[in-house]
Amino acid sequence: MSEFEPKIVAFVCNWCTYAGADLTGTSRIKYATNVRIVRFPCTGRIDYMLLTKAFASGADGIIVSGCHPNDCHYTSGNFHARRRWMVFKKLCDFMGIDTRRIVFSWVSAAEGVKWADIVNTTVEEVRKLGPYESYHKLSTQDILA
Amino acid sequence: MEIINKLIDKSALATLIERFTKSGKEVFAPVKSKGISEFARVETIQDIDFETIATKQSAKSLVFPKVEKILSYEKTFDDVIVNNVDYTQFPEVIAFGNRPCDAAGFIPLDAIFAGELVDEIFKARLEKLTVISISCKKADDYCFCTSVNGGPGNTTGSDILLTETTADEYFVEIVTEKGKAILDANTDLFKDTAAIDKTPFLAKLEQQFTQEVINEKLNGIFESDIWDKQAMRCVGCGACAFVCPACGCFDIQDETKGKNGVRHRCWDSCGFKIFTLHTSGHNPREKQAQRWRQRIYHKFSYQPEQQKLFGCVGCGRCSRACPSDMNIAEHLKEIAVL
Amino acid sequence: MEDIKKLARELLADNKVQLVLGFENGTANRVRPAFFTTPEAVDKLIYNEFCIQNIALYLKKDICQHAASLAITANPNVVRSILQLAAENQIKEEKIKIIGITHEGKCVGLLDFKAAEEFSKTQPKGLKDEDKALIEKIQAMSLEEKFDYWVEAFSPCIKCYACRASCPMCYCGKCNVESNNPQWIPVAPHKYGNMEWHMMRAMHLAGRCINCGECNRSCPVDIPLNILSYMLSDFVLEEFESEAGLSAVFTPALSSYTMVDKENFIK
Numbered sequence: 001m002s003e004f005e006p007k008i009v010a011f012v013c014n015w016c017t018y019a020g021a022d023l024t025g026t027s028r029i030k031y032a033t034n035v036r037i038v039r040f041p042c043t044g045r046i047d048y049m050l051l052t053k054a055f056a057s058g059a060d061g062i063i064v065s066g067c068h069p070n071d072c073h074y075t076s077g078n079f080h081a082r083r084r085w086m087v088f089k090k091l092c093d094f095m096g097i098d099t100r101r102i103v104f105s106w107v108s109a110a111e112g113v114k115w116a117d118i119v120n121t122t123v124e125e126v127r128k129l130g131p132y133e134s135y136h137k138l139s140t141q142d143i144l145a
Numbered sequence: 146m147e148i149i150n151k152l153i154d155k156s157a158l159a160t161l162i163e164r165f166t167k168s169g170k171e172v173f174a175p176v177k178s179k180g181i182s183e184f185a186r187v188e189t190i191q192d193i194d195f196e197t198i199a200t201k202q203s204a205k206s207l208v209f210p211k212v213e214k215i216l217s218y219e220k221t222f223d224d225v226i227v228n229n230v231d232y233t234q235f236p237e238v239i240a241f242g243n244r245p246c247d248a249a250g251f252i253p254l255d256a257i258f259a260g261e262l263v264d265e266i267f268k269a270r271l272e273k274l275t276v277i278s279i280s281c282k283k284a285d286d287y288c289f290c291t292s293v294n295g296g297p298g299n300t301t302g303s304d305i306l307l308t309e310t311t312a313d314e315y316f317v318e319i320v321t322e323k324g325k326a327i328l329d330a331n332t333d334l335f336k337d338t339a340a341i342d343k344t345p346f347l348a349k350l351e352q353q354f355t356q357e358v359i360n361e362k363l364n365g366i367f368e369s370d371i372w373d374k375q376a377m378r379c380v381g382c383g384a385c386a387f388v389c390p391a392c393g394c395f396d397i398q399d400e401t402k403g404k405n406g407v408r409h410r411c412w413d414s415c416g417f418k419i420f421t422l423h424t425s426g427h428n429p430r431e432k433q434a435q436r437w438r439q440r441i442y443h444k445f446s447y448q449p450e451q452q453k454l455f456g457c458v459g460c461g462r463c464s465r466a467c468p469s470d471m472n473i474a475e476h477l478k479e480i481a482v483l
Numbered sequence: 484m485e486d487i488k489k490l491a492r493e494l495l496a497d498n499k500v501q502l503v504l505g506f507e508n509g510t511a512n513r514v515r516p517a518f519f520t521t522p523e524a525v526d527k528l529i530y531n532e533f534c535i536q537n538i539a540l541y542l543k544k545d546i547c548q549h550a551a552s553l554a555i556t557a558n559p560n561v562v563r564s565i566l567q568l569a570a571e572n573q574i575k576e577e578k579i580k581i582i583g584i585t586h587e588g589k590c591v592g593l594l595d596f597k598a599a600e601e602f603s604k605t606q607p608k609g610l611k612d613e614d615k616a617l618i619e620k621i622q623a624m625s626l627e628e629k630f631d632y633w634v635e636a637f638s639p640c641i642k643c644y645a646c647r648a649s650c651p652m653c654y655c656g657k658c659n660v661e662s663n664n665p666q667w668i669p670v671a672p673h674k675y676g677n678m679e680w681h682m683m684r685a686m687h688l689a690g691r692c693i694n695c696g697e698c699n700r701s702c703p704v705d706i707p708l709n710i711l712s713y714m715l716s717d718f719v720l721e722e723f724e725s726e727a728g729l730s731a732v733f734t735p736a737l738s739s740y741t742m743v744d745k746e747n748f749i750k
């Protein structure tokens with residue numbers, strides 16, 4: 001069997017991380033190809049249920065990334081998101097959803113190098129954890145087979 | 146067929162259940178866990194809760210599960226392959242220790258699912274089901290089976306009805322061919338007896354109204370304000386419909402993963418606002434009172450008209466489960482004296 | 484109880500309110516919510532230790548929405564719910580007369596919002612000991628055990644939505660689970676559908692739940708839903724010093740932020 005390649009879904013803000021990821025590319029920095037980027041208008045728009053949907057759709061790890069504090073294009077979207085993530089993380093921890101697989105980060109449009117680093121470390125972390133079997137099983141057992 | 150009368154003692158009953166499970170039949174009976182009695186798979190007679198008057202949920206999930214796959218599909222390059230559920234492979238199921246009201250509940254369900262149009266999956270499950278009910282020694286304040294043509298010793302819907310006559314013995318009524326098949330395969334466990342008057346061994350339950358009167362009253366009160374009055378405290382959950390042994394409404398949900406998917410049938414309730422919501426945004430049953438009215442009319446007017454039977458067996462589960470004490474018997478009584 | 488009745492009767496007789504929301508004797512020795520519109524009807528009003536259902540729920544139902552003014556017999560949970568509803572602009576002070584009742588069943592007369600806030604602070608709250616013990620038990624579990632625990636705990640769920648229907652804070656005209664174009668939260672009550680539904684609901688109530696425990700009481704299959712909300716309320720209080728149900732002028736924790744919120748978990 002071939003080596004496990006983690007599937008990572010990244011929910012990113014249009015105004016910073018998405019542009020940052022673009023910069024990573026134009027700067028010709030190589031990084032892991034395991035990530036699928038989903039562009040959002042703001043981290044404030046990233047519904048926590050999207051994270052569980054990603055897991056349900058087969059993701060093994062998730063990156064949620066947006067603008068540094070005070071950099072939000074809409075003034076406070078990232079501040080609201082920050083609180084929401086805290087609470088969601090707590091809920092996940094309490095319900096046994098593996099938060100080691102969810103990485104939150106601030107990556108600005110200028111931080112192409114940081115983006116590559118975030119993706120690479122996340123991929124390696126998740127590779128160590130292995131496929132997220134328990135959630136995949138939960139979400140597919142009544143639908144497939 | 147004519148009812149065959151037998152006796153069985155409790156140790157023989159234990160053997161009977163053991164024989165069922167050993168022969169690969171799935172036995173479902175009331176099981177008490179964390180203070181709640183519900184139908185669950187049992188292996189031996191010790192697992193069974195004989196005391197609880199009524200399980201929280203009815204036995205309907207044995208033939209109409211809360212969620213059930215009715216087909217699966219797969220998208221290929223230029224086609225969709227549909228795989229129907231193989232309903233010939235359903236296991237033989239024994240419902241054991243349910244109350245006569247539970248057994249009676251299978252009749253209106255059968256009328257809904259296997260009337261003019263036959264639901265093959267439901268029908269297959271029902272055909273594989275044998276119902277061994279136990280008469281009620283006790284009734285509680287919510288029971289009203291005697292008001293809807295049922296009773297604590299009613300045989301309707303049961304294949305076999307057991308009535309506890311002594312601490313060690315049950316009087317057995319074999320009601321159907323299915324029941325007779327069990328008798329024939331286990332003759333050593335049953336003893337002969339003449340018919341017994343069950344009345345002394347049954348719960349006493351006064352009749353509060355008749356369903357025929359309700360049916361008649363409903364003809365003139367569609368626009369009455371009684372629906373508003375009764376439904377005022379209804380919170381609009383679906384607990385009543387979901388615990389009801391005779392409620393058969395369902396929702397169809399397609400769930401997809403990539404190119405594969407399944408079609409699920411799940412319980413639904415006329416108490417929900419979204420139940421009748423049209424695509425246009427119009428909702429013919431906008432208010433909770435209208436939805437409550439629908440529940441009563443469906444059971445006591447539409448079903449009698451269309452299927453020649455009533456959709457309520459008087460188990461009182463809806464009233465027990467209601468968070469705000471919407472007691473159906475009380476409300477029907479109000480209607481009966483209008 | 485007589486003072487509660489007297490108060491309710493006077494309010495109706497003096498035309499100060501059109502409707503009194505309270506309790507009456509129900510069937511099978513239960514009590515149930517009741518709506519009184521005349522002073523004579525108030526004879527049936529009761530209040531005792533069994534009147535624990537959170538009737539603030541009805542404030543968002545048609546009957547109360549259509550009444551120009553109303554009074555409500557309010558135990559501490561109901562008072563907290565009213566304050567939280569007011570904080571979320573769901574009810575106006577001039578419309579509602581709160582007949583305050585302490586957790587011991589003593590009537591404290593009419594409360595305006597200011598008095599209700601004071602009252603709310605003095606009343607005991609929180610979970611029963613066995614619920615607290617359950618939270619601790621779950622917190623001590625491993626990740627896998629927690630996950631299995633909740634999957635199993637939610638598995639009897641039949642999606643009757645009694646938790647939602649009985650919750651005063653679940654007043655949305657269209658619930659997220661009813662977003663069906665495409666279907667967002669699975670409707671089917673299988674394990675996955677149940678998990679997502681309860682997770683979604685817990686998050687929507689985080690920082691807004693007043694911990695009355697009605698979700699748990701109304702659940703026909705006894706899922707310990709209240710401990711989910713309680714655990715989150717506890718966390719919100721600890722992290723953001725924010726607590727729902729104490730003030731009529733209040734922004735729930737997840738609708739607000741500070742510049743100094745923790746971010747040690749963000750890379």
